[in-house]
Amino acid sequence: MSLTNSINSRRSIRAYTDQEISKSDLQEIIECWMHAPSAHNQQAREFFVIEKQKEKDFLAGILQYGKMLPQANKLIIGAFNTFKLKSPNFIQQDMGACTQNILLSAHEKGIGGVRVGVYPEEESAIKAIKEHFNLPAGIEVFNIIALGYPDTSKPLRDKKCLFPEKIHRL
Ligand SMILES: Cc1cc2nc3c(=O)[nH]c(=O)nc-3n(C[C@H](O)[C@H](O)[C@H](O)COP(=O)(O)O)c2cc1C
Numbered sequence: 001m002s003l004t005n006s007i008n009s010r011r012s013i014r015a016y017t018d019q020e021i022s023k024s025d026l027q028e029i030i031e032c033w034m035h036a037p038s039a040h041n042q043q044a045r046e047f048f049v050i051e052k053q054k055e056k057d058f059l060a061g062i063l064q065y066g067k068m069l070p071q072a073n074k075l076i077i078g079a080f081n082t083f084k085l086k087s088p089n090f091i092q093q094d095m096g097a098c099t100q101n102i103l104l105s106a107h108e109k110g111i112g113g114v115r116v117g118v119y120p121e122e123e124s125a126i127k128a129i130k131e132h133f134n135l136p137a138g139i140e141v142f143n144i145i146a147l148g149y150p151d152t153s154k155p156l157r158d159k160k161c162l163f164p165e166k167i168h169r170l
Pocket residue numbers: 010011012013014065066114115116117159
């Protein structure tokens with residue numbers, strides 16, 4: 001699959017089979033976030049991999065849009081280290097870039113995924129996650145990325161992508 005085809009065929013996948021994601025695939029996916037650009041090359045991102053069922057259930061229980069989390073094979077808590085920020089105003093762009101890298105790398109391997117947005121809206125969930133996992137000082141929780149092999153029996157949500165009228169030439 002070409003990179004363009006990968007980008008254009010990626011969808012948010014919220015239903016998964018029981019198939020295990022291999023350690024080597026997970027490692028490659030995780031390395032892809034490290035290659036994402038960051039403002040002033042601040043590289044303040046940190047990720048926490050969740051594999052235990054009870055922890056997936058915990059996250060689903062506190063996130064209103066995270067009902068798919070228990071079925072995912074792996075979860076990644078996307079976070080950033082506030083002590084390492086050189087450009088705090090751009091951290092959301094840094095996180096978005098690396099999250100998309102993760103989802104595209106997974107998609108290339110036939111693994112589906114979806115991000116569940118947390119920061120900065122879900123203040124009480126952020127607090128609960130930090131406390132529950134005893135995350136180190138300075139770590140701010142940004143999102144949860146669910147990964148798993150797609151259950152293709154479940155239909156995808158309809159989505160229209162192409163809007164020529166949104167391209168403006170000045
Ligand atoms: C910042 C952001 C936050 C999102 N949060 C959630 C979420 O909490 N739960 C969810 O199911 N999908 C979430 N999504 C996925 C979007 O719903 C999805 O990308 C959108 O509907 C377009 O569908 P597609 O990803 O299949 O192209 C989020 C996407 C973005 C970019």
